[in-house]
Amino acid sequence: MLATxxxxxxxxxxxxxxxxxxxxxxxxxxxxxxxxxxxxxxESPLPDIKFVQQLSPxxxxxxxxxxxxxATLSKEEKIALYRISFKxxxxxxxxxxxxxxxxxxxxxxxxxxxxxVVLWQRKYVYGDxxxxxxxxxxxxxxxxxxxxxxxxVEGFSAKWDYENNAWKK
Amino acid sequence: SGSISSDCLWSFSSTASVAARxxxxxxxxxxxxxxxxxxxxxxKPDIDAWELRKGMNTLIxxxxxxxxxxxxxxLRACRRLNDLASAIRILEAVKxxxxxxxxIYPYVLQELRPALNELGIPTPEELDIDKA
Numbered sequence: 001m002l003a004t005x006x007x008x009x010x011x012x013x014x015x016x017x018x019x020x021x022x023x024x025x026x027x028x029x030x031x032x033x034x035x036x037x038x039x040x041x042x043e044s045p046l047p048d049i050k051f052v053q054q055l056s057p058x059x060x061x062x063x064x065x066x067x068x069x070x071a072t073l074s075k076e077e078k079i080a081l082y083r084i085s086f087k088x089x090x091x092x093x094x095x096x097x098x099x100x101x102x103x104x105x106x107x108x109x110x111x112x113x114x115x116x117v118v119l120w121q122r123k124y125v126y127g128d129x130x131x132x133x134x135x136x137x138x139x140x141x142x143x144x145x146x147x148x149x150x151x152x153v154e155g156f157s158a159k160w161d162y163e164n165n166a167w168k169k
Numbered sequence: 170s171g172s173i174s175s176d177c178l179w180s181f182s183s184t185a186s187v188a189a190r191x192x193x194x195x196x197x198x199x200x201x202x203x204x205x206x207x208x209x210x211x212x213k214p215d216i217d218a219w220e221l222r223k224g225m226n227t228l229i230x231x232x233x234x235x236x237x238x239x240x241x242x243x244l245r246a247c248r249r250l251n252d253l254a255s256a257i258r259i260l261e262a263v264k265x266x267x268x269x270x271x272x273i274y275p276y277v278l279q280e281l282r283p284a285l286n287e288l289g290i291p292t293p294e295e296l297d298i299d300k301a
Contacts, residue, residue: 042265043226043229045225045226045258045259045261045262045265046225046226046259047222066251066252066253067251070288070289072289073253075291075296078253078291079296082254082257082298084254089299090261090262090264090299091293091300092298092301094265094301095301
């Protein structure tokens with residue numbers, strides 16, 4: 001008797017999951033997370049509970065009509081019955097979220113931002129490069145390497161024409 | 170339904186045959202025995218909603234697409250339980266289970282066509298819920 005009163009309070013749940021009696025002192029509060037939950041999973045096509053728990057009057061009458069021949073149901077009624085029991089169809093639960101577009105956009109954004117930081121650093125943080133980078137100095141370096149015959153067979157000096165004092169064409 | 174019935178818990182294990190366990194020795198269950206066992210399971214006249222759900226979720230967990238005769242028994246069980254939504258869901262699950270083998274689902278529908286017409290079960294395609 002106490003059980004049926006609680007049954008009406010909790011709603012249209014499976015009775016076996018909604019009653020917990022403790023040594024005659026009363027009924028413990030039923031936590032939501034302890035009750036069977038609905039979830040759309042490919043590997044478990046029929047969840048423990050229907051998606052819609054509280055039916056509107058039209059839905060209730062549709063459920064009554066479901067007890068008769070299914071051929072008399074219209075297409076909309078069949079879809080409505082499906083949606084009472086299930087939240088998303090397989091196609092809907094499997095479709096992608098397009099989240100990857102946000103991820104790639106974020107990647108490009110932060111790479112771009114890093115580029116701006118690098119440019120700013122070059123202007124405002126780094127001092128001058130050493131004098132060894134000056135064009136005149138570099139010229140003297142190349143001349144020294146040619147004088148030393150660096151890689152004369154296949155590499156650096158091999159490309160220099162010593163007769164005409166120019167790079168080989 | 171909805172009562173604290175413990176008999177449903179036991180009826181599943183009483184129809185499960187020992188040969189279904191994965192021992193390396195002992196008799197291996199043939200495909201026909203597997204199919205027959207599942208057809209018997211879904212053909213129980215007073216099958217309840219829990220048993221239907223448990224059966225289907227277990228069957229979908231196996232590495233196979235169920236034979237049309239098993240699915241027909243499951244769809245008839247849905248009819249006995251007045252549950253059209255689950256019948257449509259079963260068809261969706263079969264298509265999903267076939268994966269990249271796109272020829273399996275049309276074959277299954279072809280085999281099930283008489284039962285689908287008799288029971289008035291629409292395919293997900295007919296209801297346009299096969300597209301997101």
